[in-house]
Amino acid sequence: MINRKLAKVLSFRYKILAIIFLVLAGGLVVLPKYEKQEGIQPEALLKNAVSSERYITTDELADLIINQDPSFILIDVREEESYKKYSLPNSINIPLDKLLSEDSNSFLNQDQFDVILFSNDHFYADQAWLICNRLDYNHIRVLKGGLNAWFNTIINPEKPSENQSVIASELYSFRKAASMYFGVAYPDEFKAKPVVKIIPKKKVIPKKKKKKMPVEGGC
Amino acid sequence: MKELEKTKRISIAAVLFILIIIIGLLFYERPKHLYTVNSNDMLEKVIKADYFIALDKIDDPSIVLIDIRSPFEFEKGHLNEAINISTPELLKGDNPELFNKIAANKKVAILYGSTPTEANNAFMVLYQLGFENIKILLVSLAYEQNKLITNNSIIEKNVTDINAFIAESQKKVKIVPKPKKRIPKKVVPKKKKKKMPVEGGC
Numbered sequence: 001m002i003n004r005k006l007a008k009v010l011s012f013r014y015k016i017l018a019i020i021f022l023v024l025a026g027g028l029v030v031l032p033k034y035e036k037q038e039g040i041q042p043e044a045l046l047k048n049a050v051s052s053e054r055y056i057t058t059d060e061l062a063d064l065i066i067n068q069d070p071s072f073i074l075i076d077v078r079e080e081e082s083y084k085k086y087s088l089p090n091s092i093n094i095p096l097d098k099l100l101s102e103d104s105n106s107f108l109n110q111d112q113f114d115v116i117l118f119s120n121d122h123f124y125a126d127q128a129w130l131i132c133n134r135l136d137y138n139h140i141r142v143l144k145g146g147l148n149a150w151f152n153t154i155i156n157p158e159k160p161s162e163n164q165s166v167i168a169s170e171l172y173s174f175r176k177a178a179s180m181y182f183g184v185a186y187p188d189e190f191k192a193k194p195v196v197k198i199i200p201k202k203k204v205i206p207k208k209k210k211k212k213m214p215v216e217g218g219c
Numbered sequence: 220m221k222e223l224e225k226t227k228r229i230s231i232a233a234v235l236f237i238l239i240i241i242i243g244l245l246f247y248e249r250p251k252h253l254y255t256v257n258s259n260d261m262l263e264k265v266i267k268a269d270y271f272i273a274l275d276k277i278d279d280p281s282i283v284l285i286d287i288r289s290p291f292e293f294e295k296g297h298l299n300e301a302i303n304i305s306t307p308e309l310l311k312g313d314n315p316e317l318f319n320k321i322a323a324n325k326k327v328a329i330l331y332g333s334t335p336t337e338a339n340n341a342f343m344v345l346y347q348l349g350f351e352n353i354k355i356l357l358v359s360l361a362y363e364q365n366k367l368i369t370n371n372s373i374i375e376k377n378v379t380d381i382n383a384f385i386a387e388s389q390k391k392v393k394i395v396p397k398p399k400k401r402i403p404k405k406v407v408p409k410k411k412k413k414k415m416p417v418e419g420g421c
Contacts (some may be wrong), residue, residue: 042252042348043310049340050307078375086382100259120257120375123336127265130343131258132297148378183385185392 001082039134048133055144056116058153059171062178065089072114073107077128088118088150089182099128105209109137118150252310255349264346272329272354274371283321284356286331287341296360296367298331306341308331310348318350331356335374 039045048054064072065088074091083093094104108115117125117140125142132140143150152158157175160168170216180186232295252279256264264270277284277298284301293303304314323326330338330345330353338355345353 036254036257038252041250042254042344044405046307046340046344047349049344067306082377086380100262118287120377121336123339125373127343130340131262131265131338134261134347136257146375147381148376149379151379151384155384156379176252183389185389187392 011081025126040136045130045134049130054129054140054142055122058150061088061116061143061150062175062181066178066181072116075107075115076115076119077117077124078090078119082120086147090149091118096124096128099131102159102189108132108140111139113139115140116143117141119146121148122148155182155184172208222319246326252315254347255348261343261347265343270342270346270354271335271357271374274356274358274369277329277356280358281326283326283328284329286329287330287338292333295365296362298367298369301331302402306337309341309344315350316346318353322352324353328353329356330354331358333360335359335372 024214040048043056074088076087076091076093077096078093079095080093082091083091083095087093092107099108114135116129119125122142122144123146125146129140129142145152154175157172157179160172176186244397248341272282282297286297286301286303287306288297288303289305290303293301293305297303302317304317308314318328328350330341332338332341335357342353343357354388360372361368361370371383
């Protein structure tokens, strides 16, 4: 009896096997996508994080803006409030919490432009960069020192003392010119023009009054 | 005879199939480091900003200080009882196990570098690999006469209002030239020299 029943079941064995495999295959589709391993390898991420290639200095950026280089986008990763208060010219505001939204994806994940991230310092910009780097977004850079460095170097450059090298004074004159481009006015520069006009009018050279004392004779 | 050949083929195929699976399993190498946090969760953590610790709270015994600067700078000067694991070495050798050990002992690993930004690299990589008991020390290091100085560091501090500065500079310029224009009008009159007749002596 048992043998007969077993033989009956065994005659279906291929069908049973096929059904089992079909069910398993269906299960694979239902499995959640394993999203945690997205992006580049951790080792590669660490290697990229250590390298300082991503930084762009404020001088380089000022040069880009003044020359109206069309190949880059500026992205402000601070919150909207501070963005409205002051931001770099033509920058786009993507606060950190909207970094991975679809709208910002079109700015960050593309190959046409260099994207320059900045914040007050470069702490938040660096964090945003690390997140983007893991997702293998290329062409993303970070403004070194952020807006604070922007202020200290471009907007309000420190005048080099006289015994510093020529390079320092050249850098200063570049920065000063750049700051004037961004709207800073210098009293000494402004004064320079009227002075030039006035000088030819002033022909009066004050002379020291010589008072000759009457020479008194001796005796 | 035909029947036998058929079973032979089937058994050869089956053996080969099983062999391939076994070889595949033997050579399968699990990647050493796997992410346990995806980018969205990382971003959430970043925004939460609960991973900072102030300089005055590091006397706690449940804290392990980790210096992520280069060994050279570590030799030059470091905080008390700090362990040196420079950022490029984080995933090499026994270092990940060290972090696991710290977690097993229910301690918190505090990362610090010469600025919090420097420690951030290490923090973000480690956090995404599943090391959750790590924090960043808000410190900036400096040297004075080869002595290490620690300062509290505030991240992302807005130092100046740039708009106000620009407006101020423009204001200054507008006010300053007015009084200066009046000044050049002053004409110093020439005084004619009067030559006094020279009186002779006697």
